[in-house]
Amino acid sequence: MSLPLALPRQLSRQQRSGLSSAWRQPLALAGIAIVVSWILLAILAPLIVRGDPLAQDFPRFLPPSPQHWFGTDGVGRDVLTRTIYGARISIPLALLLVSLSLLTGSLLGALAGYFGGLVDELVMRAADLVFAFPTLILAMAVLAALGPGLQNAVLAIVVVAWPAYARVVRGLVMSTRGADYVNATRLLGASARRALVIDVLPNVAGPVLVLATLDLGAAILLLSGLSFLGLGARPPAPEWGSMIATGAQTFNFWWVGTFPGLAILTVVLGFNFLGDTLRDALDPRTSRDIRQRVL
Amino acid sequence: MSALLVLDGLSVWLPSREGQVAVVDHIDLEVQPGEVVGVAGESGSGKTMTALALLGLLPPHAVTEGRAVFGDRDLLKINRRELRHLRGRDIGMVFQDPMTSLHPMLTIERQLTEHVRYHRGVSRAEARRDAITMLEEVRIPDPAGALNAYPHQFSGGMRQRIAIAIALACSPQLLIADEPTTAVDVTVQAGILRLFNRLRERSSLSIMFITHDLGVMASIADRLYIFYAGRVVESGPTGDLLTRPRHPYTRGLLDALPHPEGEPMPLRPIAGAPPAPAARPPGCPFHPRCPYMLASCAVDVPTLEPIGGGRRLACPVDPLREAS
Amino acid sequence: MPRRSVAGSIVSVLDVTDVVVEYRRPGRDPVRAVAGVSLSLDAARILGLVGETGCGKSSLARAAVGLVRPSAGSVRFNGELVTPLGRRTRPMRQTRLQMVFQDPFSSLNPRRKAGEQIADGLAISGKGSSGQRRVRVGDLLSQVGLPASAASRYPHEFSGGQRQRIAIARTLAAEPTVIVADEPLAALDASIKAQLANLMISLSRELGAGLLFISHDLAIVRHVADLVAVMYLGLVVEVAPTREMWAMPLHPYSEALIAAVPRLDRIRALPAALPGEVADPAHPPQGCRFHPRCPYVFDRCRIESPPLREVAPGRQVACWLQEQGRARALPRAQRPPA
Numbered sequence: 006m007s008l009p010l011a012l013p014r015q016l017s018r019q020q021r022s023g024l025s026s027a028w029r030q031p032l033a034l035a036g037i038a039i040v041v042s043w044i045l046l047a048i049l050a051p052l053i054v055r056g057d058p059l060a061q062d063f064p065r066f067l068p069p070s071p072q073h074w075f076g077t078d079g080v081g082r083d084v085l086t087r088t089i090y091g092a093r094i095s096i097p098l099a100l101l102l103v104s105l106s107l108l109t110g111s112l113l114g115a116l117a118g119y120f121g122g123l124v125d126e127l128v129m130r131a132a133d134l135v136f137a138f139p140t141l142i143l144a145m146a147v148l149a150a151l152g153p154g155l156q157n158a159v160l161a162i163v164v165v166a167w168p169a170y171a172r173v174v175r176g177l178v179m180s181t182r183g184a185d186y187v188n189a190t191r192l193l194g195a196s197a198r199r200a201l202v203i204d205v206l207p208n209v210a211g212p213v214l215v216l217a218t219l220d221l222g223a224a225i226l227l228l229s230g231l232s233f234l235g236l237g238a239r240p241p242a243p244e245w246g247s248m249i250a251t252g253a254q255t256f257n258f259w260w261v262g263t264f265p266g267l268a269i270l271t272v273v274l275g276f277n278f279l280g281d282t283l284r285d286a287l288d289p290r291t292s293r294d295i296r297q298r299v300l
Numbered sequence: 301m302s303a304l305l306v307l308d309g310l311s312v313w314l315p316s317r318e319g320q321v322a323v324v325d326h327i328d329l330e331v332q333p334g335e336v337v338g339v340a341g342e343s344g345s346g347k348t349m350t351a352l353a354l355l356g357l358l359p360p361h362a363v364t365e366g367r368a369v370f371g372d373r374d375l376l377k378i379n380r381r382e383l384r385h386l387r388g389r390d391i392g393m394v395f396q397d398p399m400t401s402l403h404p405m406l407t408i409e410r411q412l413t414e415h416v417r418y419h420r421g422v423s424r425a426e427a428r429r430d431a432i433t434m435l436e437e438v439r440i441p442d443p444a445g446a447l448n449a450y451p452h453q454f455s456g457g458m459r460q461r462i463a464i465a466i467a468l469a470c471s472p473q474l475l476i477a478d479e480p481t482t483a484v485d486v487t488v489q490a491g492i493l494r495l496f497n498r499l500r501e502r503s504s505l506s507i508m509f510i511t512h513d514l515g516v517m518a519s520i521a522d523r524l525y526i527f528y529a530g531r532v533v534e535s536g537p538t539g540d541l542l543t544r545p546r547h548p549y550t551r552g553l554l555d556a557l558p559h560p561e562g563e564p565m566p567l568r569p570i571a572g573a574p575p576a577p578a579a580r581p582p583g584c585p586f587h588p589r590c591p592y593m594l595a596s597c598a599v600d601v602p603t604l605e606p607i608g609g610g611r612r613l614a615c616p617v618d619p620l621r622e623a624s
Numbered sequence: 625m626p627r628r629s630v631a632g633s634i635v636s637v638l639d640v641t642d643v644v645v646e647y648r649r650p651g652r653d654p655v656r657a658v659a660g661v662s663l664s665l666d667a668a669r670i671l672g673l674v675g676e677t678g679c680g681k682s683s684l685a686r687a688a689v690g691l692v693r694p695s696a697g698s699v700r701f702n703g704e705l706v707t708p709l710g711r712r713t714r715p716m717r718q719t720r721l722q723m724v725f726q727d728p729f730s731s732l733n734p735r736r737k738a739g740e741q742i743a744d745g746l747a748i749s750g751k752g753s754s755g756q757r758r759v760r761v762g763d764l765l766s767q768v769g770l771p772a773s774a775a776s777r778y779p780h781e782f783s784g785g786q787r788q789r790i791a792i793a794r795t796l797a798a799e800p801t802v803i804v805a806d807e808p809l810a811a812l813d814a815s816i817k818a819q820l821a822n823l824m825i826s827l828s829r830e831l832g833a834g835l836l837f838i839s840h841d842l843a844i845v846r847h848v849a850d851l852v853a854v855m856y857l858g859l860v861v862e863v864a865p866t867r868e869m870w871a872m873p874l875h876p877y878s879e880a881l882i883a884a885v886p887r888l889d890r891i892r893a894l895p896a897a898l899p900g901e902v903a904d905p906a907h908p909p910q911g912c913r914f915h916p917r918c919p920y921v922f923d924r925c926r927i928e929s930p931p932l933r934e935v936a937p938g939r940q941v942a943c944w945l946q947e948q949g950r951a952r953a954l955p956r957a958q959r960p961p962a
Contacts (some may be wrong), residue, residue: 120711171685185731186741188691189791192723193745193798196713205733342813455901456677485676485840490884490899512814515843515886519894532668539891556818558843567847569818573783 030296036278110170338521672849739775
């Protein structure tokens with residue numbers, strides 16, 4: 006028997022763990038910075054801003070000043086405090102929302118993709134039904150049936166958001182299911198369940214994670230949108246969407262609506278940058294493979 | 301007779317994580333009018349990159365060095381417009397994969413006549429007549445009908461013939477064929493090799509035939525260049541080189557190939573594997589796998605020297621002499 | 625009924641009997657990729673299966689291991705019917721029927737370490753502790769010529785040839801008695817092909833496993849296989865011991881195939897071409913499927929399809945030129961100029 010072959014040079018730890026130069030891009034750093042800052046703000050809010058977001062202690066409609074960086078609103082509440090406390094509503098809810106959609110959607114999509122046939126038909130028709138309606142309208146319709154409120158808003162958005170995950174996961178599962186390495190494990194005696202869990206799902210997780218991260222931004226927008234329409238959070242909760250709604254009624258006191266709006270803008274951008282970076286970070290392995298074969 | 305194509309110290313550098321890497325390392329090569337020159341090598345040998353360098357089809361950020369003189373012009377120095385004129389009109393190219401070498405959404409007529417009309421300015425009717433002639437040359441049944449068809453309606457072998465017709469439509473002087481028969485069946489390959497032979501006998505077409513298959517080389521090439529890790533390690537007339545190989549890599553390769561003729565012998569593989577461009581060893585790139593290695597081989601890079609009979613060799617050790 | 629081996633004793637481990645593999649396509653005619661093939665593989669023997677595009681050898685390979693359900697006929701492993709993989713899990717005793725796939729890039733899971741994948745066969749059967757499995761993985765790696773440190777690496781860190789070795793090690797973990805290799809060398813460099821061909825031959829001998837070696841590369845098959853079967857358009861047209869097939873092919877297609885291989889000892893001699901094209905498997909010709917391209921064709925060929933018959937000990941041919949019990953060498957026909 007010939008001597009063991011020399012292996013290629015050990016890849017650096019960074020290369021082996023799949024991290025690549027994608028994380029060192031300015032957009033990635035910006036995304037990480039923004040998201041981390043907001044999460045810290047949300048967690049540490051009581052320590053950072055003194056005062057109660059619901060307290061109506063101050064003179065109304067004060068413009069931004071050194072005492073009130075973001076001014077005060079129509080009933081005398083400090084806008085800065087309310088904006089920061091808004092993160093404690095929007096961000097956890099968005100995370101909850103995306104997690105629920107991801108779990109339901111992925112599970113249904115995986116079943117549809119792996120088993121095909123009737124299961125596939127049922128899931129896909131249900132998804133088509135949801136896709137047929139504009140997102141916001143459908144969410145509003147569900148909310149109308151359930152009654153307004155933040156919890157119901159979350160539920161409504163999950164109903165609207167799961168098909169996107171289902172479709173992505175179904176496609177990935179279908180393409181992975183036929184891959185030779187899945188066949189190989191089945192030939193070794195693996196059950197369909199084992200093949201699904203050990204071989205198929207890990208390859209599916211990456212793109213789904215990208216989708217979820219990008220979805221976080223969309224979830225916040227949708228949540229805020231519903232609250233803006235009066236269907237989600239109810240006053241006096243410091244939710245960004247409802248704050249913008251109130252602010253929109255008093256446009257000349259621009260600070261009331263603008264700062265919550267900027268908050269939404271920055272958070273959503275941060276998650277989008279993060280999602281894009283994730284997608285780039287997960288891709289290079291394939292493109293590197295292709296490059297090496299061209300020679 | 302002046303050479304049609306002369307490569308002089310041609311090098312191609314590509315950027316990589318490890319810095320600039322020489323995928324083609326000082327290649328000297330010649331193609332005379334009317335001859336078939338074989339370029340043989342495995343992956344990482346730089347044979348495809350050499351062809352791409354000639355045609356200006358290298359990936360962005362590639363850096364070239366040396367000269368590639370075609371006729372009286374250096375292909376590496378001329379501007380893009382001139383190169384575009386040369387490509388298709390004076391130099392044709394055929395690629396490996398018949399499934400992707402034709403545009404799936406254009407008719408055969410369009411693919412056969414578009415560049416002809418661009419380079420020669422002929423009318424549509426005349427270009428169409430020439431196209432039918434070309435298809436007859438490459439033995440496509442029902443050429444007139446084929447003009448209106450699309451690539452997916454043809455088999456792999458037929459598509460390759462059409463690709464050859466497209467490459468030769470403007471009667472170029474040089475045809476570069478990169479693994480043209482690797483992706484087709486052996487009986488189809490035989491037909492395409494015969495086609496190449498017929499084409500070059502009827503005109504003074506020169507062919508630069510790139511492949512890893514030494515058997516194919518034996519049937520079609522007049523002279524052969526053996527590439528390894530971006531360098532030419534040996535060259536010379538095909539018959540002499542294949543029956544009396546002098547470079548250890550060539551010998552190793554011939555021993556590792558199953559020979560359809562003669563008694564089936566156990567295959568003697570070459571230990572190890574061709575190095576990746578970024579991981580080439582110092583000195584002679586083949587030395588880690590070489591059974592005749594000397595201490596100096598790890599340090600000195602051997603140059604390609606003439607050894608008589610039109611043969612050139614880049615190796616200080618001559619295994620043939622050792623054996624006898 | 626197990627078939628007799630070349631040596632006469634009944635030791636066949638894989639029996640393919642009148643297998644038909646048909647694919648249905650919506651809105652178009654169904655395609656019979658395999659139109660009735662019977663083959664028998666003996667223990668410790670290497671059977672080469674050659675053919676060109678459209679001959680159905682890959683579909684036959686997949687049917688032989690149960691990746692695809694045959695539309696007719698049966699596949700038996702050690703006398704027992706092979707259950708196609710569907711929702712059902714393959715029983716442990718049938719995991720000794722293994723497959724090596726063509727593409728080393730898609731036959732390994734990119735997200736799992738090499739060692740984990742090799743250990744799959746052991747983990748699924750529950751043999752031994754994880755420590756014992758690690759040792760066994762090391763043994764398997766050295767059996768295929770890789771260092772033990774390869775276990776902790778990911779597939780993309782290896783070359784094509786090395787990945788094939790890992791794939792082979794994975795099948796070895798199941799202690800196979802039959803390995804079906806579907807073009808295992810096709811994606812590899814010439815100098816690496818030789819290494820892996822030798823590896824597969826020695827493994828087959830060491831393990832006493834039958835190897836069904838499928839390839840379009842006749843020259844490699846000639847070196848690797850004891851027995852060769854030639855397929856054309858879904859049918860086996862000739863079976864013979866390798867040496868005898870080369871010295872005297874009995875079927876016109878085998879003859880054409882051998883004549884088409886470029887040879888290193890005939891410098892500047894062009895290999896012979898076969899006129900015409902392979903017919904669409906969905907619409908094979910009437911009578912003998914090869915007759916439109918056959919240089920020796922006569923009337924009977926156009927009407928009746930010749931069965932595969934034994935014409936000499938160990939030699940089977942499907943051709944009207946041959947009679948039962950008498951193997952006749954083919955007249956050397958003039959090849960029309962290509």
